[in-house]
Amino acid sequence: MSTIIMSQCWPLQSLSVTQKAVLISLADQANDDGVCWPAIGTIAKRCCMSERAVRTAMDHLEAVGLLSRERRFNSSNVYSVTPSKFDASAAGTKAKRKAKKPWAAPGAGGAADAGGAPDAPGGAPDAGGEAGGAGLEVRPVPPNRHITPIEPSEEPQVPALAAPLSKAALEAQMQEACKQTWAAYRTAYRLRHGVDPVRNAKVNTNVRDLVKRLGREEAPQVAGWFLGVNEQYAVKRMHDLGVLLAGAEAYRTQWATGRQVTTTSAQHTDQTQSNLSAADEAIELLRSRRPTNAV
Known part of the structure; x- marks a missing residue:
């Protein structure tokens, strides 16, 4: 993947959703010179479209200068993505050159607008003539030409999913996210210790790693809050970032609940729990020694 080619393709305008998707897919697989060789089927799967739509989009990209193709036998074609050569007006010029021209009417005169039989009853059309009643031009079908239904050049566009x-x-x-996390930690560190952290x-x-564990939204906030922790171990280590990373989830819980746990408070909590357990045991012991009243 070339971030250089990708960054040049994203801002381009005057392209349909299908054309832009195919262009981005090619840029994503290209090297820094814009060269890649994916199969049509691969591009179709990546862009969630048919192979025919991919080929049609490629024709347009080639017409506007965004793509050049080197066709190879029994192998994938080599494509060159060239966003610097993009010319949106080139597509219209090429379309005019490919526009279908009316066929000349066979028969006497050879001109497509020959009068035919102007006094034919009911304005019946002759070879190259007009429908007298409706005044509509009738273009003759060229010989040996197979008539097929007109098909759109592209598949109907549907709203693209994210x-x-x-x-x-x-x-x-x-x-x-890493920049924001470091900025929050560095600012709080200077306020607490008077110097920049290493x-x-x-x-x-x-x-x-801290951003991965806490997420892009919470990591900067927890990093800035951590410098206010008065836990003995954190203070002795000068609030080293490794201390925060080692207990990231615990510190995040303290930040979210607003309850900061220090060594003293932890010991106090542990002692309180021990006292409660000892009291419960004493009560149970007294109950077991109390004689039952005779009936």
Whole structure:
């Protein structure tokens, strides 16, 4: 996948949904020179359309300069995606050159607009003539031509479903979340300790892992909140980012509930639970020793 070619293709306008989907699929598989060689069937599956629609879209992309093809025998064609050569007006010019021309009427005179038999009863059309009553031009069918129903050049367009994000888009979202997480942590760190935290490859990995574990929305908020933790271990480690990562889910719960657990409070809670358990045991012991009243 070439992010260079992809970024040049996304802003292009004057393309249908089908044409844009095929173009993006080719760009997603191309190298930095725009070269790729996927099969038509592969593109059709990726874009959820028929192979015929893919070929029609490719014809248009080639007409406007976005695509060139090198056809090979018994192998996939080689395609070159060239967004820099895009010319939206080229499609209209090519369409005019391919426009169907009226066939000349056979018979005397040879001109398509020959009068025919103008005084024929009821205006019956002759070869190359007109329908006298309706005034409609009748174009003769060229010899040996097979008449087929007119078919649209493209399949009817349907509202496109939201396509899954590409790897490039997902990576861009991850990078933005990492930037926000680091910015929140760095700002809070300066306020707490008066200096910037160390940033190296290990720290960058910790930031990325924190975003993966807590999500893009909550990771920056938890990272900034963590510098207010007064837990003995976190304070001794100067609120190192590795401490936050090691207990990410627990710290996230404290952030979400607004209850900060310190070493003292944890010991107090543990002692309270122990006292309650001892009291319950004493009560049960007294009950077991109490004599039952005789009836």
